[in-house]
Amino acid sequence: MQKQPVPDTGQIPSTVPGDSIEVVPLRHPVRLALAVVLVLVAASALWDVAVNQRYHWDVVVSYLFAPQILTGAGLTLVLTAVSMTVGVILGTVLAIMRLSANPIVSTISRGYIWFFRGTPLLVQLIFWYNIAALYPVLSLGLPFGGPSVAIGSANVLITPLTAALLGLSLNEAAYMAEIIRGGIGSVDRGQHDAARALGMNGTTLMLRVILPQAMRVVLPPTGNQVISMLKGTSLVSVLAISDLLYSAQIIYATNYQTIPLLIVASLWYLLMTTVLTFFQNKLERRYGRGFDAAPRRVRRPRTGAAR
Amino acid sequence: MSGAMVEALGVRKSFGSTEILKGIDLTVERGSVTSLIGPSGSGKTTFLRCINHLEKVDAGRLSVDGQTVGYEERGGRLHEMKERQTARQRLNAGMVFQRFNLFPHMTVLENIVEAPTRVLRRPRDEVSAEAQVLLDRVGLGNRGHSYPQELSGGQQQRIAIARALAMKPKLMLFDEPTSALDPELVGEVLDVMKSLAEAGMTMVVVTHELGFARQVCDQVVFMDGGVVVESGAPADVLDAPKEERTQAFLSKVL
Ligand SMILES: Nc1ncnc2c1ncn2[C@@H]1O[C@H](COP(=O)(O)OP(=O)(O)O)[C@@H](O)[C@H]1O
Numbered sequence: 378m379q380k381q382p383v384p385d386t387g388q389i390p391s392t393v394p395g396d397s398i399e400v401v402p403l404r405h406p407v408r409l410a411l412a413v414v415l416v417l418v419a420a421s422a423l424w425d426v427a428v429n430q431r432y433h434w435d436v437v438v439s440y441l442f443a444p445q446i447l448t449g450a451g452l453t454l455v456l457t458a459v460s461m462t463v464g465v466i467l468g469t470v471l472a473i474m475r476l477s478a479n480p481i482v483s484t485i486s487r488g489y490i491w492f493f494r495g496t497p498l499l500v501q502l503i504f505w506y507n508i509a510a511l512y513p514v515l516s517l518g519l520p521f522g523g524p525s526v527a528i529g530s531a532n533v534l535i536t537p538l539t540a541a542l543l544g545l546s547l548n549e550a551a552y553m554a555e556i557i558r559g560g561i562g563s564v565d566r567g568q569h570d571a572a573r574a575l576g577m578n579g580t581t582l583m584l585r586v587i588l589p590q591a592m593r594v595v596l597p598p599t600g601n602q603v604i605s606m607l608k609g610t611s612l613v614s615v616l617a618i619s620d621l622l623y624s625a626q627i628i629y630a631t632n633y634q635t636i637p638l639l640i641v642a643s644l645w646y647l648l649m650t651t652v653l654t655f656f657q658n659k660l661e662r663r664y665g666r667g668f669d670a671a672p673r674r675v676r677r678p679r680t681g682a683a684r
Numbered sequence: 685m686s687g688a689m690v691e692a693l694g695v696r697k698s699f700g701s702t703e704i705l706k707g708i709d710l711t712v713e714r715g716s717v718t719s720l721i722g723p724s725g726s727g728k729t730t731f732l733r734c735i736n737h738l739e740k741v742d743a744g745r746l747s748v749d750g751q752t753v754g755y756e757e758r759g760g761r762l763h764e765m766k767e768r769q770t771a772r773q774r775l776n777a778g779m780v781f782q783r784f785n786l787f788p789h790m791t792v793l794e795n796i797v798e799a800p801t802r803v804l805r806r807p808r809d810e811v812s813a814e815a816q817v818l819l820d821r822v823g824l825g826n827r828g829h830s831y832p833q834e835l836s837g838g839q840q841q842r843i844a845i846a847r848a849l850a851m852k853p854k855l856m857l858f859d860e861p862t863s864a865l866d867p868e869l870v871g872e873v874l875d876v877m878k879s880l881a882e883a884g885m886t887m888v889v890v891t892h893e894l895g896f897a898r899q900v901c902d903q904v905v906f907m908d909g910g911v912v913v914e915s916g917a918p919a920d921v922l923d924a925p926k927e928e929r930t931q932a933f934l935s936k937v938l
């Protein structure tokens with residue numbers, strides 16, 4: 378039997394002509410009552426917040442688009458984007474290394490993940506920031522004190538921003554490596570066999586067959602990582618980088634409007650998270666193609682229930 | 685090139701300390717169809733995977749189209765091939781799996797076009813046109829834009845056959861191509877395989893479909909415990925088996 382799209386009223390359409398038995402949909406009076414109560418509670422809480430003078434909404438509005446805040450938000454976005462990109466690429470490499478049949482290669486990856494997940498990010502950030510104290514001159518050369526070429530003073534090369542990017546990216550790579558390893562592991566062995574039987578090997582096999590299928594498993598936790606990263610970048614304020622949160626802090630340190638400025642920062646974080654979640658959903662749909670049982674291109678009729 | 689398509693001489697293969705293939709001797713002539721039968725666990729899949737170098741042979745000689753699989757003869761010695769070379773060599777044979785193993789994230793057409801364009805680096809339009817011909821040939825000309833998930837098992841397996849054929853292999857290997865199918869879908873896959881055999885393709889088929897073996901195959905090979913127990917024309921092996929183990933197996937299957 379063909380399913381009829383359910384209209385927004387939440388009612389089952391009247392019986393199809395010819396069907397002799399009337400269908401009475403199950404009603405949920407308790408659920409409905411509960412929903413009404415919850416909506417009322419939420420609305421009243423919001424109302425209280427909105428009319429409470431002590432939130433200083435006027436201050437919130439006046440700082441929402443302050444240049445310092447906008448620059449901070451931009452910097453937070455850049456830190457997140459760069460660190461996530463490097464983290465994902467390096468994480469993929471580490472995941473593939475970790476799965477390698479070569480025990481030395483997989484041990485190196487294991488060691489990396491162990492170290493970077495096992496030490497606090499804050500410590501790593503401060504370490505990179507102070508690298509000049511340990512290695513005044515950065516150079517490329519042969520190991521064990523062989524000849525080398527100096528590429529510059531660490532003090533000049535490692536600015537607070539590079540230290541922040543290094544710390545965030547290298548740390549993120551360790552987490553992404555584990556997420557991607559899980560994704561690769563979730564792909565059926567038969568897919569490797571089929572691809573190899575068709576003459577694919579190495580990179581083609583990974584990029585065309587395995588990783589696209591791993592994406593389905595990798596994307597949801599990666600979305601979490603991006604959002605944690607977005608907020609986690611506020612740690613870089615220890616390196617005196619004015620990201621979004623730090624910019625807000627600088628302002629309230631002088632005008633003492635702590636809560637309004639934290640609200641300003643939070644609104645921006647919320648906006649960025651919302652946009653990122655939107656893209657995450659799009660990507661999840663893109664990489665879910667061919668896996669969901671539902672036919673493609675047919676939009677699920679929106680039902681009005683339980684909103 | 686003359687000689688047989690597949691020649692196996694004392695092929696051995698172990699996983700860890702258990703020896704699975706204990707010296708397989710087998711010849712598959714060009715243009716012939718061979719069916720491999722035998723109880724589960726007798727090493728049929730493993731042997732098929734060795735032919736395609738999805739598994740490495742430990743000892744003995746295995747050659748496809750006159751070339752030793754996985755090794756290169758230089759200066760009277762066999763040198764193990766590099767991964768890139770084995771990938772090339774794998775192109776001699778197309779393989780069809782019990783569980784189809786289509787790429788679920790690609791449409792039917794993308795499944796077929798992927799390897800010829802990426803591995804053989806052939807132009808996409810040319811390959812697409814050929815893919816359409818292959819789809820018509822397996823009776824699925826109008827399903828090119830479906831995803832594998834949307835097709836029945838029988839349809840998926842026919843696509844898998846088309847995907848393997850798109851690489852223009854000299855030899856087709858089938859590992860129980862119909863055993864994951866609902867009974868009413870078995871026929872459509874066997875029909876495609878029959879027409880392939882009629883077109884002169886060399887085929888090695890692991891199967892429990894003795895009707896197919898009898899009707900289509902030139903040679904039936906009965907394996908048990910990692911060795912070839914008996915082989916010969918279908919009429920001989922299936923209807924008048926000499927070996928006790930063959931008789932016991934056939935009495936259970938029939
Ligand atoms: N990758 C593997 N590692 C370890 N044992 C394996 C592997 N592949 C197959 N085997 C073992 O080899 C034996 C033969 O398997 P297989 O070749 O699949 O037999 P058949 O296809 O005739 O049923 C089985 O006992 C199986 O457990």
Ligand SMILES: [Mg+2]
Nearest residue numbers: 728729730860
């Ligand atoms: Mg098998």
